[in-house]
Amino acid sequence: MYITITPQKIGGNYSKSAAGFVAYLEKENQELTPDEMEHFFNQYEDHISADKVTREIDGNTAKLEKTEPRFYSITVSPSKYELKQLQNNSEDLKKYTRELMKDYVASFNREINGRPVSIDDVKYFAKIEHSRSFKGSDKQVRENQPFASEILKLKSEVRKINRGEMQGSIADREQRIAQLEKQAPHRQNGERIVQGMKKEGSQSHIHIIVSRKDASNRFSLSPGSKYKASSVELNGKIVRRGFDRD
Known part of the structure; x- marks a missing residue:
């Protein structure tokens, strides 16, 4: 299981709305039928709409500065071995998420109104996705890039020859393109x-x-705290602070 926690974005001012990120999480549903779609859920509800997610996150940002993230993104990536153990993929992952978020709140070394942070204190929404696409930053794409650039150049030359804009052999270029396709170090299903x-x-x-x-829109709960678990004296009182990312 690999888990990452990242702020809304890194550097500069943060967007006032979560709409862009929510729309990004809806991308997979665009290719699915209504029966196949995965919906947002939280600790107690299923089938939450994207509009409600945006409205709830955007409406829970009291007193945050422009330079502070409105929300954090947690990505949970089970291994292929772990996924094979699931009996019901989506339902099992939902159950796991709800248990995971209990661990999340337990990682805060602070109190709200004199008690530890509880699952009812956090406002979160989760979504399961079943596919991933290669990104430009992936090793396979980066190491294939020199071949891709040369193929693109040759294909451009073929089009120019067809239009009469340059001289040369189309057959030679097509043969070279085929060679480069085979020489690229990373392939999947022959492509x-x-x-x-x-x-x-x-x-x-x-x-x-x-x-x-x-959830009350009064207290800040940042998993990005630079303090793991510590206490500090503030106005004569001992205040607990920090988040244990382990």
């Missing part, structure tokens, strides 16, 4: 891996969007 290509095999994973503010 050169390119950015945007769907990854084969079981790729189910979970995206979680969690508000920076607690």
Whole structure:
């Protein structure tokens, strides 16, 4: 199981709305029928609409500065071995997410109104996806890029020759293109891996969007705290702070 926690975005001012990120998480549903779609869920509800997710996250940002993230993104990536153990892929991952979020709140070394942070103090929404695509930053795409660039150049030359804009042999260029396709170091199902290509095999994973503010919109709960677990004296009182990312 591999888990990452990242702020809304890195650097500069943060967008006032979660709409863009929510729309990104809806991308997989665009290719599915209504019966196949995965919907947002939280600790107690299923089938939550994207509009409600955006409205709830955007409406829970009291007193946050422009330079502070409105929400954090948690990505949970089970291994292929772990995915094979599931009996009901989506339902099992939902159950796992709800248990995971209990561990998430237990990782905060602080109190709200004199008690530990509880699952009811966080505002989060999660979504399961079952496919992944190769990104430009992936090793396979990066190492294939020199071949892709040369193929693109040759294909451009073929078009120019066809239009009479340059002289040369189309057959020679097509032969070279075929050679480059075979020489590219990374292939999937016989095809050169390119950015945007769907990854084969079981790729189910979970995206979680969690508000920076607690459910009451009064307290800040940041998993990005630079403190792991410590206490500090503030106005004569001992205040607990930090988040244990382990």
